[in-house]
Amino acid sequence: MTTSNQIPVAEGLFAETADGPRLLGSKCATCETPYFPKAAICHNPNCSDSKLEDAEFGPNGTLWSYTVQYYPPPPPAKYDEPFEPYALGLIDLPEGLRVLSKVTADDIEAIEVGGNVQLVIEKLHTNADGNEVVTFKFRQS
Amino acid sequence: MRDVAVLGVGMHPWGKFEDKSITDLSREAVEAALRDAGIAWPEIEAVSAASSRFSGGKGWGLNGNDIVEEMGSNGVPVYNLSAGCAAGGNALNIGYTLVASGLYDRVLVFGAEKMPKGMIQTSGVEEETDPEYLRQISVGMPGPAFWGMLCTQRMDEYGTTEEQLARIAVKAHENAVHNENARFRQKFTLEDVLNSKMVSYPLRLYEICPISDGAAAVVLCSAEVARKHTTRPVWLASSTVATYRYDDGIPRGLASVVPKGRTLHSEAKLAVSKAFDDAGVGPKDVSLVELQDNTVYYELAFPEEWGLCEPGEAESLVEKGETTPVGSMPINPSGGFLSFGEATTAMGVFQICELAWQLRGEAGERQVPNAKVGLAQTLGLGGNGTAAILKR
Numbered sequence A: 001m002t003t004s005n006q007i008p009v010a011e012g013l014f015a016e017t018a019d020g021p022r023l024l025g026s027k028c029a030t031c032e033t034p035y036f037p038k039a040a041i042c043h044n045p046n047c048s049d050s051k052l053e054d055a056e057f058g059p060n061g062t063l064w065s066y067t068v069q070y071y072p073p074p075p076p077a078k079y080d081e082p083f084e085p086y087a088l089g090l091i092d093l094p095e096g097l098r099v100l101s102k103v104t105a106d107d108i109e110a111i112e113v114g115g116n117v118q119l120v121i122e123k124l125h126t127n128a129d130g131n132e133v134v135t136f137k138f139r140q141s
Numbered sequence B: 001m002r003d004v005a006v007l008g009v010g011m012h013p014w015g016k017f018e019d020k021s022i023t024d025l026s027r028e029a030v031e032a033a034l035r036d037a038g039i040a041w042p043e044i045e046a047v048s049a050a051s052s053r054f055s056g057g058k059g060w061g062l063n064g065n066d067i068v069e070e071m072g073s074n075g076v077p078v079y080n081l082s083a084g085c086a087a088g089g090n091a092l093n094i095g096y097t098l099v100a101s102g103l104y105d106r107v108l109v110f111g112a113e114k115m116p117k118g119m120i121q122t123s124g125v126e127e128e129t130d131p132e133y134l135r136q137i138s139v140g141m142p143g144p145a146f147w148g149m150l151c152t153q154r155m156d157e158y159g160t161t162e163e164q165l166a167r168i169a170v171k172a173h174e175n176a177v178h179n180e181n182a183r184f185r186q187k188f189t190l191e192d193v194l195n196s197k198m199v200s201y202p203l204r205l206y207e208i209c210p211i212s213d214g215a216a217a218v219v220l221c222s223a224e225v226a227r228k229h230t231t232r233p234v235w236l237a238s239s240t241v242a243t244y245r246y247d248d249g250i251p252r253g254l255a256s257v258v259p260k261g262r263t264l265h266s267e268a269k270l271a272v273s274k275a276f277d278d279a280g281v282g283p284k285d286v287s288l289v290e291l292q293d294n295t296v297y298y299e300l301a302f303p304e305e306w307g308l309c310e311p312g313e314a315e316s317l318v319e320k321g322e323t324t325p326v327g328s329m330p331i332n333p334s335g336g337f338l339s340f341g342e343a344t345t346a347m348g349v350f351q352i353c354e355l356a357w358q359l360r361g362e363a364g365e366r367q368v369p370n371a372k373v374g375l376a377q378t379l380g381l382g383g384n385g386t387a388a389i390l391k392r
């Protein structure tokens, strides 16, 4: 749940809806190409008529692949000290979208290609004011 | 279009050079290329330079202007090209085009870098409207993590082992032992590589290129000029540039569409395919490849994407030694960027130097026997790809 001291890492990327967390993107009504984050115009070169509508994606996806990052990312990425290795993955969503995301699991060493993952909104780091900055992640169950 | 020859090539060794400026590195590479070509600076009619984001160029990537000032400002036209790690390939392509079109007879192409310390930060703009900034703050993805994800998928699909990955790094360093311009010239054992620290699973420290300072330069000329200087010219049979297709399945930002077919580095594939077509050769004609091995993964993925081998076959070719200079599919006899480190924008020019030395038979202990056709390829941030074919 989002509380008053949680701050999204960026506006308009994700939201906690009545049905749970969702990624906020768009979809072209003409060619059905999905976009995340929101796009202003359809990027499909074969699309005859760009008609982008707001779309929500998630929560379920399949892990196309992943890595475990053992070194801190360079700026502008932020993380809490001491740095802990984290997993990153490419998640295929049923809407035809492949999303880059952090991946969480009880044991990141046990993450598997092809595994089922669910969208969550979780802490990324604590900022200088002591507030939790949150981002979207996919959790492997 | 006219035939284009590689008249001269030159390189400054790659490594860390605290006491030299980027202009020092550039000048030494350019002087070496001019010497090799047998021409003097005033004969150069145009300059095509890779733009560095990191050093020199007056902060605007005007690295071509820097070298013209250094060599002697004489009003020569300058083109500064920016395409991330593909910038050297882009600069080569403009040089090629200027000679092939008949506009100029002698063109200098060069790329040079003095790289910052540590991992490269991709976005310089701190605004959420900048997609690269958004990607880095919301997810945080260093370059090696991107390669790690692609490599994990390959391991899952083909059963690639960590030992096979390490073997590619061992091969790179065996080649670099014989290259005086390489940064790391010692042999690495399989154990050395497998014991190096895990950076981005499954990729270890020695399986990822470090960053280096370095420079490379090439003099291109028309056939008429080439024949005045040599009886055995090396030809730049084709030079191509491409960008990625939106549906290739590799997210350049936070997402892409799930591809209909296989996931593919489409910018590289498009550039290489066109380079084959333009040169009138096919994958089976290639004697050797200098490909952009930022990581060992690319030595497995690229050959099959370009038709040099069957899908999933690269691992066994590596194990059988077929990617060594004396194998059936020599890859990066120079030692590659695993041994040189990446001096990002110089890489596309570096490759042309190595191919020219190989095709002339001047590569010494790392010589590919009877090298006739060489393929060069770069890949840059933003979905930039380049390729070139050199022929003897």
Ligand SMILES: [Zn+2]
Residues within 6 Å of the ligand: A028, A029, A030, A031, A032, A033, A042, A043, A044, A047, A048, A049, A050, A051
């Ligand atoms: Zn569309």
